[in-house]
Each structure stands twice: as C-alpha cells, then as structure tokens.
Amino acid sequence: MVMIGHDSLRFVAYPISDPDPETGIATINWIAEKQFPLDADWKKEDWNRQADINDFLPLFDDWRFDWIDVPALIEGADVVYEYPMVDRDPLPRWTDGRVTLMGDAAHPTYPVGSNGASQAIIDARVIGAKLLEHGLTPAALEAYEAEVRPVTTAVGLANRAGGGPDAVLQWVEDRCGGAFDTIDDVIPREELAAHAAKYKSIAGFSIEELNARPPIIPEGARVNR
Ligand SMILES: Cc1cc2nc3c(=O)[nH]c(=O)nc-3n(C[C@H](O)[C@H](O)[C@H](O)COP(=O)(O)OP(=O)(O)OC[C@H]3O[C@@H](n4cnc5c(N)ncnc54)[C@H](O)[C@@H]3O)c2cc1C
Numbered sequence: 292m293v294m295i296g297h298d299s300l301r302f303v304a305y306p307i308s309d310p311d312p313e314t315g316i317a318t319i320n321w322i323a324e325k326q327f328p329l330d331a332d333w334k335k336e337d338w339n340r341q342a343d344i345n346d347f348l349p350l351f352d353d354w355r356f357d358w359i360d361v362p363a364l365i366e367g368a369d370v371v372y373e374y375p376m377v378d379r380d381p382l383p384r385w386t387d388g389r390v391t392l393m394g395d396a397a398h399p400t401y402p403v404g405s406n407g408a409s410q411a412i413i414d415a416r417v418i419g420a421k422l423l424e425h426g427l428t429p430a431a432l433e434a435y436e437a438e439v440r441p442v443t444t445a446v447g448l449a450n451r452a453g454g455g456p457d458a459v460l461q462w463v464e465d466r467c468g469g470a471f472d473t474i475d476d477v478i479p480r481e482e483l484a485a486h487a488a489k490y491k492s493i494a495g496f497s498i499e500e501l502n503a504r505p506p507i508i509p510e511g512a513r514v515n516r
Pocket residue numbers: 338393394395396402405406407408409410411
C-alpha cells in the first residue's frame with residue numbers, strides 16, 4: 292500500500308487482487324484525495340457517482356516517480372467514482388429497547404484509518420457474545436453498546452484529530468515541504484513506531500493485545516432461545 296502527498300492533496304493505492312501468475316499484474320484500487328475550503332460548493336454524499344478524471348488528473352500531472360506513475364494509474368482505471376470525505380460526531384447512544392445500531396450506522400468514522408469494516412465486524416462479534424451472556428434481551432444490546440461505543444468513539448476522534456496512520460504524511464510536509472534525502476532525518480523511526488503503536492492500541496488491533504485476548508465468542512457457543 293502506498294500513501295503519497297499530504298492533507299491537501301493525497302494519493303493512496305493498493306492491490307485488491309492476487310497478481311496474475313503470468314503477467315504479475317493485479318487489480319489496483321486507488322484514491323485521489325483533494326481538500327477543499329469548508330465553504331466550497333460540494334455535492335451531497337453519495338458513494339456511487341461516476342467521476343470525470345479530467346477534473347483532477349492535472350493536479351497529479353507531475354506525480355511520476357520511478358516506482359509509481361500516478362497519472363498512468365488514474366488514466367488506466369476502468370471506472371472512477373467520486374465521494375466526499377464525511378465526518379460525523381460520535382453518537383451519544385445507539386440502543387433503544389430491542390433496537391441498536393452497528394457498523395457505519397453506529398460509528399461512521401472519517402475514513403482515514405482503514406478500519407471501518409473491521410470495527411463493524413467486531414460489533415457483530417460483541418453483539419453475539421452479549422446475546423450468549425444475557426440471552427435475547429435488551430440488556431444484551433445495552434452491554435454491547437457499553438463495551439464498544441467508547442472504543443469506536445475514541446477511534447473516530449483520533450481519525451479526526453490527526454491520530455490516524457496517514458497523519459505522518461502531513462508531518463513530513465510541515466517539516467521539510469516533502470523534500471528530503473533520508474526519511475529518518477525528517478521523522479525518527481521511533482516517532483513513526485510510537486505513532487503507529489498508539490493508533491493500533493486505540494483501534495484495538497495492536498498485535499500483542501489481540502493475540503493475548505481470548506476469542507470474543509467461544510468456539511461452539513450457542514444462544515439458548
Ligand atoms: C472507498 C472506501 C474505502 C474503504 N476502505 C476501508 C478499508 O480499507 N478498511 C476498512 O476496514 N474499511 C474501509 N471502508 C469502510 C467500510 O467499507 C465500512 O466501514 C463498512 O462497509 C461498514 O459496514 P456496514 O455493514 O456497517 O455498512 P455498509 O457496508 O454500508 O452496508 C449497509 C448495507 O445496507 C444497505 N441498505 C441501505 N439502506 C437500506 C434499506 N433501506 N434497506 C435495505 N438495505 C439497505 C446498503 O445497500 C448496504 O449494502 C471503506 C469505505 C469506503 C467507502
């Protein structure tokens with residue numbers, strides 16, 4: 292996965308298929324992200340609006356490096372979609388009797404931490420565990436919310452406050468305008484490692500913490516109706 296640029300203009304790319312065994316070519320998903328002033332005219336959120344690459348290709352005109360050719364990637368896409376980066380305040384509650392929220396409906400975080408789906412999957416596991424513990428009751432949903440909402444609130448606020456993984460791109464921009472010979476001279480390794488470890492810990496995917504935990508739902512567990 293590569294992330295290039297800074298808060299105002301950024302390009303992210305990663306493979307979403309295995310490489311073809313003969314050509315070595317994989318399907319790539321990429322994101323070209325541009326920041327506009329808050330009062331700029333913007334289109335209502337919609338994940339499926341087809342975009343015109345000519346609207347943004349010129350911004351990346353000289354982003355050709357010996358290891359990635361950004362304009363070529365943009366021009367090579369079969370289809371391109373446009374969507375706004377949407378940030379919402381964490382909700383004060385999710386549960387009302389026998390109804391609760393999960394996934395993006397409960398915690399639509401600003402999408403910079405690459406973990407919205409992971410958090411939604413954890414929601415499902417925790418709901419399952421609480422149903423096992425409390426039966427098919429509103430108490431199970433309250434217990435799920437009590438455990439998960441503080442965590443997803445912290446993740447959402449961290450993403451917003453530059454605590455997410457890609458915040459380091461802006462650090463480089465601020466410190467040297469993006470021009471350097473050795474990245475270690477701009478950000479010491481320890482600083483990078485500490486930033487990554489902090490976010491992993493907030494989001495709950497610190498490898499050590501995860502491996503030390505028992506399964507959320509024990510194998511073979513069943514809810515008695
Ligand atoms: C471009 C992009 C990149 C992302 N990258 C990552 C990533 O790298 N890692 C990661 O972990 N997360 C990522 N996410 C976030 C992740 O996709 C979401 O957090 C996750 O899909 C949320 O799951 P969900 O089930 O809560 O909601 P959704 O996946 O949005 O599912 C909701 C479903 O409900 C359906 N629906 C809506 N209204 C109705 C209705 N009235 N009746 C019936 N069905 C309805 C919708 O069609 C949809 O299928 C990314 C998101 C986007 C947009």
